[in-house]
Amino acid sequence: MGDAQLVSARLADRIGAPVANLGRTGYGPPQELVVLDRYAGRFSPRTCVWFFYEGNDLQDLNGYEAERARVRALRAESPRRAWYGRSFVRNAAGWSSRSGTAAATFPARSRAGTFRDASGATTEFYFSCGVHEGAADAVPERAAPETMDRLKEVFAEAGALCRARGVDLVVAFVPAKFRVYRDLCRFEADSPCADWPIDDLPGAVEKVVRDTSPAIGFVDLTPRLRAEAEAGGLVYLTDDTHWSAEGHRAAALAVAELLDDRGRERERGDAADASARGHFGAVAAP
Template identity: 40%
Template sequence: MYARVTVILIILATAAMWAATIRPADGFAVGIGRYRVEVLAVNVLATYLALLLCYVVLGRRSWKIRAARAVLSLSAILVALLLVELPAALGLVDYREVLYPRLASLEGPDQVQRDPELVFRHPGHGRFEHEVTVQPDDPPAPKDAPAGRQRKVVYRYDRNGFRNPHDLRQADVILIGDSFVEGFAVAEERTCSAQLARLLDVEVANLGHDDYGPPQELIVLRKFGLPLRPRVVVWFFFEGNDLLDLADFEIALGGWRRWLTRGEGFAARCFCLNALERVDLFLEAFRWRDCGLRRKRSARLLPEIRDDDVTMQFGEHYGFGAAELSPYELGLLPKAQEVLAEAKAVCDRSDVRLLVVCVPTKFRVYRDLCMAPEDSQPEGWHVSDLPDRLARWCRAAGIEYVDLTAALQSAARQGPLVYFVDDGHWSPEGHRVVAEAIAEQIRQSGWLESGGQRE
């Protein structure tokens, strides 16, 4: 009787532990996705120990024999883990290479290398694959393709870690920016850089890098852009997070030694922590699913725009929401202007034309083209005046400026999707629109007409 009561108490305590450590149902995650990966690991370990304890209490043999078997079972697991971790401790094995999928957005050793100036960048001549959800306009997928269907996007990088099909010695036009320019989830031949090269019939260098902000982009211009002897530099400024990236870079650069060594120690190579990272990727499948919060951050395209009931998703994970600039962001704006002013000075000294391009958020482009539910968050969102502020400053600084909002909105009104439905980046059609807008600006300015191609 005593043993059974003890087992019941152990089971109740274990259940209470699982119940107490689950995150509130906030709409961001469902099921097992509501557990943080480290909490899940502790809970699984505690549950295993609880099962061993139940075995010791309820077994038919002597409790000493049962306890010895329980200790032996636990010891066998610990010895196995030690044997698995030993090669990593000796630097012979890096389990990231085994457990990390080869995605350009992750921090496996083949995806990101540390850099004392840029903090991080893609390794030279890297090649990765990224699985993304099939979109309504993706050929040859039918419009009624099942939800969650995946397609692969291949990323190839040049010797400097930028998304160019081959190493470049010279380029008449270079594109500077973040993941928009790099071409997140877009095939290489459909990126704005590739399409711009075909439109202008010149070599165009894609120097975009995901998660870069203005300070890193200035370094890219000096270190990798100007050696290509360009005639035109196109600098893309994303209104969604480029201001915040300024602060992130300063924080990271302030502790750059920690950043540089973060991926070199045993903790980065070991099996246990990398296995937890892999489990966390699995848990992502149970987060940001079709739930109430997702519905509140979505809006259906107007029937006169599309008749196939396409819903655009907004918010942090789907393309940034909208709000007035915060005092913190306003405080960062002068720093962004300093970076652009320095870029202008660098270009002027090399007799290179600078074109600053404002990249709008998906919500800014689609806010008047969607029907949002009455209780939705987009219904009360307001866009900021950052593009106007940037335009006024560029005019005063003598910098050519293009806001892509009008071009993208005009194309979106015709029906094709210029942004992904479940992400905030341009679709292949969006890249086409951007390439045409940039090509038109360069042609009108005549920047490539005089002087011929540089030797």
């Protein structure tokens, strides 16, 4: 899939304005906040669209401080300890012990669901996980109050940064493939997929956004992607967690529609302000 098919390029075509893609593999909300602060301003944007992926963004949020502590510990490592860590004998022994322990595997077929596409043909969708890239039993607890409070802090800081620069902030909820396709696929009787839980994380994230600031926009991409899937569309790659070209197109349309709506709201607000100022001037004139 080429760059021209990505959601950023599709969105640029739809709104008739340049779109800078500042996404980076492996980054979660805390790192994305740093990117927003350090780099977004140089583009002088009118709008920042923050894509929140349900599959792992909460894990990244919770693991960020632990990862920072690990990096700080490595930086403070003594020369003797650093030498030990780079020791060929030590690392060779570690590799030998790990190579003798096979990672747990499962037949791909057990995680596959049969989907009928728009042409009537059947397609196999493979799910490495449900809505959460980890143990399925973690889903009911992943939106714990302390986790959502941390997410609210990130969005609050992002909102303040955008507000100070005159930028409109919008959060777009990106659903996992399983949320979109679970009810549209047929699973084998022994497949664990049918029992994987689905929570209301879209609603929980929307509540965090609304509670953070009414000025921050929110769009759940699930309905648009689900509608495309119900029509037989393949909006995710069949053997991967990422969007297909059709998924990028559908997401761009959903975001563009929200931006259009917010633009019209601003225009109405500006017109109302202008009318109020004119009316006040007329009343106040001697």
